[in-house]
Amino acid sequence: MPRRLKDSELDRLFAALANPTRRDILDALLDGERTVTELAADFDMSRPSVSEHLAALRESGLVTERPAGRHRIYAVTAGPLGDLADWLTPYERFWRERLSGLGAVLDRMDDDHAPDTKDDAR
């Protein structure tokens, strides 16, 4: 089950996501990692503005950067988004996990011992 996020972590996540441009950037990064230049072109924004948004996303832990030659490449970090999803829809994660447990139980069960119930009992 989801672990509890500290309020300060949540605050940072929400602050980062409250800005629609940052959500758009995050969305673009979910398609694959990108450089600032590519993002600036995608969004028709200046590179400094993109960098500013990326800094906020990085601070919230949603995005990481790594150098590649003369560029920096930005990518989404799954962890905090996963935490956020758990916080927003805890039951969805809960049921997906339960269903995978159900699959394991079914795989362990005997096929033979089907009681006299039929699939089409009525």
Place this chain on the structure above:
Amino acid sequence: MTDQTTGWELPAEDEPTDPTAIRVDQYFPHPPAKVWRALTEPDLVTQWLMTTDFVPEVGHRFTMAGRRVEATGFSGTVASTVLAVEPGRTLAVTWTDAADPDLVPTTVTWTLEPEGHGTRLFLEHAGFDPDDPTAQLSRRIMGGGWRSMILRRLGELLDATD
């Protein structure tokens, strides 16, 4: 639905996902009769869901004991009543936190459909309060279909990294 191929042209606030229900389905390579047993026989239910004194009879009240979940304020014990039983096809039960009996109960409905040699199992957990502060916050911040998209893409991302 939001057009997933043009990710950043999202509608403003007009397409929230249903905040009051969760729907999940999964295919199992096992016949419906077997899936039905796993859903209704207490010793099997205990293995994948929670310890329970479930009996598949409409009106039967039962509890399920699991782990406490702080993030959601869940006490760990679910109080339920059987709403509908159609062997091999449908099972519906209420789902309330036993520690919070005043809450409007949510309902969990299982639907089994034969598919090939197996079963597609549909789960709907419905009746969540749309005015719940978490749901409201979720809509406000993650509006415009963004949330469902992010959850789906996140699922893909997690699947790929596991």
